[in-house]
Amino acid sequence: MPDYSLQRREYYLPFLLLAGLYGFIVALTGFKEAWELAFSVDASSDLVQSLLDASLSTPYSALLSGIVITSLIQSSSATIAIVIATVASGAISTEDSVFIIMGANIGTTITNTLVGLAQGHQPEQFKRMAPAILVDDVYKILVVALFFLIENLTGLLHWLSVTLVGVIERNAFAGGFLNGFPDVIDIVTAPVTARLIQLVGLLPISNGYHALVSGLGFFALLVVALNAMGFALKDYLEERSRAIIRTALLGKPVAFGLGFALCWMLQSSSVTISLILPLVAQSAIALPTVYYYSIGAALATTCDAGQIISYLKFGALGLSAGLVHILLNVFGALLFLFVPGLKTLPLLIAEGLAEQMCRFRYPPLLLLGYVALLFFLFPMLVIATVK
Secondary structure (H helix, E strand, O other): OOOHHHHHHHHHHHHHHHHHHHHHHHHHHHHHHHHHHHHHOHHHHHHHHHHHHHHOOOHHHHHHHHHHHHHHHOOHHHHHHHHHHHHHHOOOOHHHHHHHHHHHHHHOOHHHHHHHHOOOOOHHHHHHHHHHHHHHHHHHHHHHHHHHHHHHHHOHHHHHHHHHHHHHHHOHHHHHHHHHHHHHHHHHHHHHHHHHHHHHHOOOOOHHHHHHHHHHHHHHHHHHHHHHHHHHHHHHHHHHHHHHHHHOOOOHHHHHHHHHHHHHHHOOHHHHHHHHHHHHHOOOOOHHHHHHHHHHHHHHOOOOHHHHHHHHHOHHHHHHHHHHHHHHHHHHHHHHHHOOOOOOHHHHHHHHHHHHHHOOOOHHHHHHHHHHHHHHHHHHHHHHHOO
């Protein structure tokens, strides 16, 4: 008999995807306006600016803020969208956004790391999965560490992004599209955004808190919208994705392309990498394959539908911040795929860390401690102490 429940589910999934996309755009606009509202209220503007200054007081604290935020919401797409909206509002500069975006690149790896904890009760499977869990973390940490140093010394990523946006703006066709795209979106979303902010203004609270409530509300909407889009695509594609992975001849180039394609469709590098971990536990896929697959996923997460909308929604400012995300991952992929020595370094480090971890009596406890230290304790300690 046909599965009518499955047919009904696939019927409403496109509507869920469109609703999520609409909510995502409304949230982007609303979050920007919430920042502008915060800085328009004299009583709260100094407090808001002091909080931003504290988290952005040094490149280190900005980097670690990006890690913590992304780890908490488990979505680099949401973090990047928030950063772009904040840049567009004028609350932070594009220079400051570079280091937060770098942090988001690391924070997004927490999801697939936590997936490995689910195999903690099966020692042999956990032992096989541990290097695959760690290689994505190691790769992204190495990329960010390298470009953090380069950016501190030269400002390369910021300069390149601003230069490329300037080239696009000087092009008659591309520049017109960049300047006109937000207006088309605003026709559909601006009335809803304005009405939501108006409703918040009716709350019996002081003006200084209206911006805070609006910001939290639009942040929640952004996360819900991203999850709705992810659910719609994941529910439809996840089983198909597993079948593709199982049947594909996963050589390194194919693994890279497959990681890119699946992540672009699923709109989540964490979900994409998590799909492959059970196959690693069954010894069906080797670690180098996972490595190339994860680099493809990291690159795709910079240009999925949600990210492209974030980049274009706010014109030149939004695109310049978004290009930092793209350039970071493009350069990282080129270096760690083709430069001798670098291309094997993440594999060697991940295998060494996993081997040491698995010598411990309860390896999952070490992995849990690693997650707590890398994604929360160390970043928050540094943010609190570095001035």
